[in-house]
Amino acid sequence: MTSERPNLMPRTGIFYHPSFSQRSYLTVGRRLAAFPDALRDLLALPQVVLFEPQPVSDELILKVHTPDLIREVAKDPL
Amino acid sequence: MVAAAERIWLGELINAFAFIGAGGHHAGRDFFGGYCCFNDVSIAIERLREVHGLRRVAILDTDAHHGDGTRDIYRDDPAVLHVCLCGSDYASSDGTKVDVAIHRLCWEAGARSDEVYLEAAEAAFAPRARTFCPDLLVWYFGFDGHRGDYGDLGLTAACYNGLVGLTLALADQVCSGRLLVVLGGGSRADLASSLIPPIIARLADAAR
Numbered sequence: 001m002t003s004e005r006p007n008l009m010p011r012t013g014i015f016y017h018p019s020f021s022q023r024s025y026l027t028v029g030r031r032l033a034a035f036p037d038a039l040r041d042l043l044a045l046p047q048v049v050l051f052e053p054q055p056v057s058d059e060l061i062l063k064v065h066t067p068d069l070i071r072e073v074a075k076d077p078l
Numbered sequence: 079m080v081a082a083a084e085r086i087w088l089g090e091l092i093n094a095f096a097f098i099g100a101g102g103h104h105a106g107r108d109f110f111g112g113y114c115c116f117n118d119v120s121i122a123i124e125r126l127r128e129v130h131g132l133r134r135v136a137i138l139d140t141d142a143h144h145g146d147g148t149r150d151i152y153r154d155d156p157a158v159l160h161v162c163l164c165g166s167d168y169a170s171s172d173g174t175k176v177d178v179a180i181h182r183l184c185w186e187a188g189a190r191s192d193e194v195y196l197e198a199a200e201a202a203f204a205p206r207a208r209t210f211c212p213d214l215l216v217w218y219f220g221f222d223g224h225r226g227d228y229g230d231l232g233l234t235a236a237c238y239n240g241l242v243g244l245t246l247a248l249a250d251q252v253c254s255g256r257l258l259v260v261l262g263g264g265s266r267a268d269l270a271s272s273l274i275p276p277i278i279a280r281l282a283d284a285a286r
Contacts, residue, residue: 031267045282056125064124
């Protein structure tokens with residue numbers, strides 16, 4: 001997924017993960033079904049770079065949220 | 079989100095658009111809801127603060143609903159400017175937390191809702207951002223206020239085109255162009271396909 005093009009700055013990053021198109025924002029579920037195909041023309045531009053985000057650590061999440069919130073999110077059926 | 083913010087901060091990118099799997103702005107320190115789990119923007123901010131020395135961030139939230147989670151996390155933090163266009167009307171004593179009651183204004187504006195929304199966003203955010211001098215500008219972009227979506231404010235693509243122009247210009251003025259656009263609410267696949275690529279195209283134009 002990542003297609004970095006070094007030495008072309010400044011650049012625009014697009015951060016997208018395929019899972020977002022499978023089970024995206026939960027009000028409807030697949031609002032991003034057309035992606036990443038809908039980005040094809042943009043990704044052909046030399047200054048546009050696509051990245052696939054990776055999970056962050058619980059340690060970082062705990063800088064913002066409480067341990068209880070992490071536990072409750074993990075239990076949420078959504 | 080974290081990776082996008084870091085790459086902007088490190089100068090590898092000038093701007094970025096971050097898609098999401100679940101929302102973020104309704105997740106507070108110890109509560110979540112509204113299809114949000116973790117406050118992605120706040121987690122990115124804390125990473126930049128801790129590791130990279132970020133000082134000040136300005137957030138424009140144009141999701142149709144109040145960013146109550148973000149507000150909860152930064153309620154007493156004067157280093158975060160949070161301007162939210164939503165259903166309430168509020169300004170903190172230090173001026174860094176502002177809500178604009180845009181719902182009524184748009185409903186009253188009818189066919190002029192795009193124009194009214196843009197004017198309100200610019201009036202509430204632009205002068206504050208210029209005074210605040212952030213290191214990074216974040217636009218929390220929801221399209222749920224588009225005509226026919228679940229937060230319908232009568233908005234069209236013209237409004238979002240105006241908002242990306244506003245945030246790009248402000249980022250250029252106040253923080254060397256560093257702009258992170260974060261996808262928020264909005265449910266319709268046809269709107270996502272028609273609204274998101276033009277916004278990224280504007281970001282890319284600014285990066286040439």
